[in-house]
Amino acid sequence: QLQLQESGPGLVKPSETLSLTCTVSGGSISSDSYYWGWIRQPPGQGLEWIGTIYYSGSTYYNPSLKSRLTISVDTSKNQFSLKLSSVTAADTAVYYCARDPGGYGDYHWGQGTLVTVSS
Amino acid sequence: QTVVTQEPSFSVSPGGTVTLTCGLTSGSVSTSYYPSWYQQTPGQAPRTLVYSTNTRSSGVPGRFSGSILGNKAALTITGAQADDESDYYCVLYMGSGIWVFGGGTKLTVL
Numbered sequence: 001q002l003q004l005q006e007s008g009p010g011l012v013k014p015s016e017t018l019s020l021t022c023t024v025s026g027g028s029i030s031s032d033s034y035y036w037g038w039i040r041q042p043p044g045q046g047l048e049w050i051g052t053i054y055y056s057g058s059t060y061y062n063p064s065l066k067s068r069l070t071i072s073v074d075t076s077k078n079q080f081s082l083k084l085s086s087v088t089a090a091d092t093a094v095y096y097c098a099r100d101p102g103g104y105g106d107y108h109w110g111q112g113t114l115v116t117v118s119s
Numbered sequence: 120q121t122v123v124t125q126e127p128s129f130s131v132s133p134g135g136t137v138t139l140t141c142g143l144t145s146g147s148v149s150t151s152y153y154p155s156w157y158q159q160t161p162g163q164a165p166r167t168l169v170y171s172t173n174t175r176s177s178g179v180p181g182r183f184s185g186s187i188l189g190n191k192a193a194l195t196i197t198g199a200q201a202d203d204e205s206d207y208y209c210v211l212y213m214g215s216g217i218w219v220f221g222g223g224t225k226l227t228v229l
Contacts, residue, residue, distance in 0.1 A: 039165075039220075047157070047165065047208050049218040060216025096164060105155030105210055105218070106170040 002026040004097050004110035012091075012117050018084040022097030022110060029078045030055060035100040036080045037107070038071065040093040048093075052100070053080055087117045121145050123211050125221035131199045131228055139224050140191040141209030147190035152211040154192030156185060159206045159223075168207075169194060196226075204228040 008020035022036070029036065037052035051061040053071045061069050070083040084091060094114050098107040122144040131137035141154055148154060150172045157165040167176040169185035172192065182197045192211070196203055209221045 046223040047159075047210075047220040049210065049220055052216060052218075058216075063217065103216075104153050104171040104174075105167070105212070106174070106176050107155075107157070107165070107167050109164040109166070112164050 002099065002108055004099060004108065006095060006097050006110050006113040008113065008115070010114060010116060012087055012115060013119050014088055014117055015086055018082070018087045018091060018115055018117070020082045020095055020097075020113065020115070021079050022081070024078045024080070024099070027099070029073060029080060030075050033102055035103045036071075036073065037098050037100060038082045039096045039098060039107075041096070041112075042090075042093045050082065050084075050095075052103075054103075089117050091115070092117045121213070121219075123209065123219050123221040125207075125209060125224045127222070128225045128227070131196070131203075131226065133199060133201060133228055135199050136195065136197045137199060137226065138188070138193050138195045139207055139209075139226070140188065140193050141211065141221050142191040143211070148187065148192045148211065150187060152192070152213075154185065154187075155210050156183075156192075156194045157208045157210070158203075159208065160204075165208065199228050201228050 003025045005023045012018045035052045038050040068085045073080045094112040096112045097110040124142045155170040156168045159165040168183045173185040206223045208223045
């Protein structure tokens with residue numbers, strides 16, 4: 001059974017880089033046609049699509065975050081990662097990783113992890 | 120900048136039918152936007168209900184259905200149950216690998 005688990009620091013200081021990892025179990029991150037993505041949700045607010053990486057390595061980013069964002073895959077560890085630089089309080093959110101077979105929005109979600117940006 | 124719109128709130132009686140919509144501030148939603156729908160209860164991760172307009176995700180009961188109604192995507196819940204009380208989000212594909220979520224609809228069953 002596919003499981004995705006987010007991990008990383010729960011507290012990040014302003015201006016620093018937020019780094020999260022999603023560990024995939026029950027499936028290979030290298031499988032054909034799968035997209036691996038990040039979505040976030042500020043406290044009490046709606047969902048925001050952050051970006052996606054295709055199994056081949058192609059990346060697609062939210063234009064509003066693109067200048068600060070890097071999503072990458074580590075096939076040896078069956079993980080994919082998010083790095084968001086120069087964070088502010090506005091980046092405080094629950095961050096979800098997800099798998100989308102085929103890129104049509106059929107997300108299989110991780111449980112999410114809260115990241116707070118504060119000094 | 121085009122924004123994805125959803126009703127902020129909606130209510131339905133138990134056993135009733137409700138249709139939530141997902142539109143654009145500029146233009147019409149079509150199947151080319153691959154509209155998808157997600158259900159979220161407080162403190163939980165979202166759950167995928169429908170993707171690519173009208174395909175139910177694995178394990179989703181048939182009382183959830185997706186469609187295009189006029190110039191919007193729609194999620195219809197037939198025979199609403201108490202545990203359908205949740206937040207519902209749609210997402211649209213904008214091209215070039217980019218997706219945009221709507222602001223969500225808070226559904227009350229009473």
